[in-house]
Each structure stands twice: as C-alpha cells, then as structure tokens.
Amino acid sequence: MRVLLLMLLSSTTWACMPELPGGKAQIIESAKYALAYRTQPEKIVIGQHFVVELALCAKAGAAVPDSVRVDAHMPEHRHGMNYKTKVTSNGDGKYRAEGLMFHMPGRWEYIFEVRTGGTAGAPERMTTSVVLQ
Ligand SMILES: [Cu+2]
Incomplete structure (x- = not known):
C-alpha cells in the first residue's frame, strides 16, 4: 500500500481528460498533455478548407x-499544406484552428505544437495522421 502510494506521488504523467463538447473527438496524448480534436466538417474534402x-x-x-x-x-x-493556419484560443483550454486544407489524397499528419513559458524550452509536439482517399 505504501509503495503504491509513493509510485503514484512520484508519477509526473497523471492523466487528464480534455473536454471538447459537441460530439465525438479523437484523443491523442504526449508525456505532458492530452489533446482532443475534431474537424469541421467531420469529413474532410480534398481541396476545401476545414477547421480543427x-x-x-x-x-x-x-x-x-x-x-x-x-x-x-x-x-x-x-x-506541407499550401496555407498557414490561424489558431485562436476560446479560453478554458479550447482552441480553434482555421485555414487548413488538404490539397491531395494520401496520408496527412497533423502536428500540434504546444508552447509554454515563452521561448524557453522546445515546444511539445503531438502528431497523428489521417489517410484521405
Ligand atoms: Cu502529397
């Protein structure tokens, strides 16, 4: 019991659950963060802008x-993409990225970069990929 408690206390990777109301979302995790995302529209159309x-x-x-x-x-x-995205914070740990466009079929990899503490330290990168047909 005591050993278990020490293990729990020394862990720096306690899980958290990101909340993204409004439908189903994909979850990805890194050592430091958990991220939930969904696209709008849900089905990405080649050559058309979408939102994450x-x-x-x-x-x-x-x-x-x-x-x-x-x-x-x-x-x-x-x-990469032919467009740069613009990310706005909705507060409360929620963000909206606009201006994404996948211009051809195949495997696309999302890169989510989380920055903390100004310029100090490397950003934490989280990636996941989707295949577009
Ligand atoms: Cu390509």
Whole structure:
C-alpha cells in the first residue's frame, strides 16, 4: 500500500481528460498533455478548407500551455499544406484552428505544437495522421 502510494506521488504523467463538447473527438496524448480534436466538417474534402477544434489539458506536473500551433504535412511526399493556419484560443483550454486544407489524397499528419513559458524550452509536439482517399 505504501509503495503504491509513493509510485503514484512520484508519477509526473497523471492523466487528464480534455473536454471538447459537441460530439465525438479523437484523443491523442504526449508525456505532458492530452489533446482532443475534431474537424469541421467531420469529413474532410480534398481541396476545401476545414477547421480543427481542439481542447488541451496539462497532465500533473506539466505547465499550462501558452499557445498552440496547428500544422499538417504529408511525410511521404515531404510537403506541407499550401496555407498557414490561424489558431485562436476560446479560453478554458479550447482552441480553434482555421485555414487548413488538404490539397491531395494520401496520408496527412497533423502536428500540434504546444508552447509554454515563452521561448524557453522546445515546444511539445503531438502528431497523428489521417489517410484521405
Ligand atoms: Cu502529397
């Protein structure tokens, strides 16, 4: 019992659950953060802009995010999107990224970059990919 308690106390990766109301969301996790996201529209159409809504929570011991960047690229093709995204914070750990567009079919990888403490330290990167047909 005592050992278990010490293990729990020494853990810096306590889970948290990001809340993104309004429907189902994909969850991805890094050592420090958990992120829920969904696209709008839900089904991405090649060559049409879409929005990514996301919610972020910091696990125990991790700094609260200052800002989030959202980007995407095609790792196999070594190119990114033709547009830059604009991320706005809705407060309360929620963000909205506008201006995404996947301009061709294939595997696209989202890159979520979480920044804390100004310029100090590298941003935490979280990635996940989707295949568009
Ligand atoms: Cu490509």
